[in-house]
């Protein structure tokens with residue numbers, strides 16, 4: 001048979017992923033025609049001139065091609081050689097063999113140690129799953145949670161479309177809770193309660209709440225009290241929590257600090273709320289999106305459910321080994337005194353300082369344009385400015401015109417969700433700093449003309 005579109009299920013057909021939608025397709029078409037395109041549509045740092053961290057790539061090179069350990073040892077610092085050897089020993093059979101389904105135990109131990117040092121809390125390597133980017137972990141958690149079409153998952157609006165797309169694909173119900181744009185995308189208890197009650201009225205059985213911290217696309221950062229509030233809310237309503245913490249290194253404002261859900265949960269001695277936390281090699285300052293490394297850590301999940309999660313993970317045998325090694329490098333960077341340390345710190349700080357600068361250039365620049373309001377970018381890699389556009393126009397039309405006129409590729413707010421009647425777009429802060437200024441200038445001219 002030749003498969004037809006009508007043969008596909010409704011869930012597949014209804015699944016949408018705006019970050020790579022029609023505007024991006026048009027951008028690629030224009031690029032083929034010779035236009036210069038500035039891709040601000042996706043958090044893919046190395047596609048926008050960000051250089052890989054040397055340490056990570058050196059370790060990966062040796063792990064992939066162990067012959068270099070003998071043949072070219074003088075090309076690598078001694079700590080890189082030691083790390084690669086330890087990884088190869090820990091993997092037992094190298095990167096060409098499947099690992100345990102949860103991932104190499106040696107690497108999961110390093111992840112557990114990382115969480116322990118970050119949060120000062122006990123962590124179990126057996127509660128860690130190495131995943132192909134955070135995306136696969138999120139999909140596993142949602143697969144476990146959605147067991148019936150009336151099962152609902154609360155997600156922030158605006159959100160990262162991995163959530164809406166996966167909930168649609170698994171035929172669950174998306175339950176929106178709005179972040180308060182007027183107050184820097186604050187997450188309020190009143191809003192959570194309202195959204196939950198509304199869902200219940202429609203017969204939705206809400207199973208979990210997902211929180212993205214720092215936020216994509218909003219760039220907001222939750223503080224300790226906010227996180228404690230979400231945990232109390234989850235407990236009161238018998239919900240699990242999905243804590244998407246892939247931007248934990250991307251925190252820009254002086255005095256701000258990332259706080260994990262795991263840490264607050266531990267402080268509260270909370271044993272009755274299941275927690276799935278996610279981290280990734282794609283973001284932060286590594287920006288290793290293509291390596292597909294990440295992990296999921298679980299807490300307060302009974303052993304029989306853990307066995308089901310492990311079973312699901314084992315259906316794909318294991319996550320890719322290159323990504324597992326990249327995850328090791330993320331959680332176990334060179335320590336002070338080790339030969340790679342200084343260069344590592346220099347590269348890390350260089351990348352984060354540029355992001356910090358660009359976050360300010362972008363938000364301040366956009367706020368100077370009449371009819372545009374942009375909240376401060378406190379974290380992550382994005383701004384989600386609100387735009388005033390002429391009656392009858394959509395933000396998709398706006399973004400397409402912006403692309404055609406300026407070569408700047410951004411994503412319409414509809415792809416992330418927004419309060420009905422408002423219009424936004426999402427842009428990254430990833431173009432190099434000199435280009436970021438250019439983006440803001442081109443955008444200003446365009447917006448004024450468009451209105």
Ligand SMILES: Cc1ncc(COP(=O)(O)O)c(C=O)c1O
Nearest residue numbers: 043133134135160216280282294
């Ligand atoms: C909030 C959030 N979660 C998860 C991901 C998935 O990243 P990856 O699968 O590359 O780790 C992204 C990617 O942009 C993201 O923004």
